[in-house]
Amino acid sequence: MSVQKIFQAVLDYEEEDVAELVQAEVDAGTDIETILNEGLISALDVVGEKFSKGTLFVPEMLMAAEAVQAGLEIVRPLLVEKGTKAVGTAVLGTVKGDLHDIGKNLVGMMFEGAGFKLIDLGTDVDPEEFITAAQENDADLILLSGLLTTSMPEMEKAIAAINEANDTRNLNVKTMVGGPPVNAEFAERIGADAYSVDAPTAVEDARAFIAAGI
């Protein structure tokens, strides 16, 4: 019942309340995964849906993600202790030459909030850095972001390198691309596995890949 309060506190953007409520549930012996899934993740899903529909915007998503993060900080070590595996592992970054990280950061927050293990390589990332990080972390997904039209050729090069590594270097990842100049047609042409229009949709697409066994 009180897990519902966590859910509501996320929707109210009450970071401190979320931390307190999560701690109280943990202390009361509530199942950690119930707290995570029904309290935190499902609340951020609601925020994500509203964001995609255009009824909530960037400030609200940042506030909700921060509130979820406060809960995750308590829950995460307990999940590790319990041996619970993350939903999936994603490597994230903006492509070579592109420093614009607003969209990338929103994607990162939504993935963490959805229970993924996230390796954020930051901005201006070389194709080889994506591949190495994915190998080292046994990642399921590589998420590439770019704002400028001048970044699109870099995205194409990175996807080509990752696809080649999938074929020849024992890598097994799906690639997802996003950013203002990118669309589904471009993603298909360069051989990316998915294009996601915004951060919540990217989480949905990633879940679909995980469900399909990558």
Added chain:
Amino acid sequence: MTWTHRERIMAALNHEEPDRVPIDFGGAEFTTITLAGYEKLKKYMGVDTPTDVMSIIHTCAHPAEEILNRFDVDTRNVQPGPYEGGVDHWIDDNTYVDIFNVLWKRTEKAVDQHFLHQDGPFHGGKLTIDQVEEYDWPDGKNPGLVKGVRERVEQIKANGDHAVCLYLPGGVIHRGYAMRGFESYLKDLYKQPEALQRLMDKLCDFWCDTAESMIEAAGPENVDIIYFGEDLGTQDSCMFDPDTIYKEYLKPRHRRMVELVKGLTNNEAKVCYHCCGSAYQFIPHLLDIGVDALNPVQVTAKQMEPERLKEAFGDRLTFWGGINTQQTLPFGTPEEVVAETKRIINILGKGGGYILNSVHNIQAEVPPENIVAMFETGVAHRYH
């Protein structure tokens, strides 16, 4: 009747059809061309005039007079000069600190990369009113800002009757992002709204002071267009809620800015507001505060189809830009650029109310042939 450049622009802004669609190129920092794109254009057009940098941060050029004349461009830019005695300095070729103590960086790897803010005086921690009040703010009436402005205006008037486009950088959002950090600024709308509003007011004061001295220096009667703005949209949505966050926190400051410049120019100058991305839901608010024109009209963003915009707001709002920089200009053929330019002129230019320009600055990868195709289509256009 022979139309002057100025008459052509003002007719369009007054929703009348001039002889042909008016053309802007280089009127402001967001209606020009990036430095690498400009070098390619100069080479293609056989122009060897040394490049005049308009903004290092935005990595863009003032197009040479020779090029503006070739494209029969109707606007001429006037903007503040370099601040004198500020804290601005270069750390290295790719790292710069501005007068607001904001650290800007660019990557060396990419062609023509502009600078992005990385750190600022209010980054990290909780923002407080005292912190904002105690900060050593730059002076919007700094003498460097107006240096050479009168001479520039006189030169424009002497060289032909072009529309004087006074570009006033900054505002209350983007400089706030730079000083406080993007995510912190947006979260402070909920967490520290009082302190954030104090920050907005300080930025608004600076902008208004600069506007006053610039208009005085230019001569109020010489200013045809005041160009300013800050992004409210993203590619697929609004950055924040138009009817709560924008209306409550940002619109009152934008209203103060627009009313100030309109008052100072005896309501003769037109105000062009720049907003990238999906601006559609903000347009009623912008009209309400007295904005006359919208730039850059990002037709590939959500709810920004030219037909929708003209139908909903065409009788009150002039559209400035609209030629697709995310698809047609960089990736189309010259024939496709001609067709797209004609399509946009036909939709947005009906009954006036349209000024031809690319959506934001022309980027490095746009073939010069496509730039020429866009402008020549405008030059050849006739309303009757």
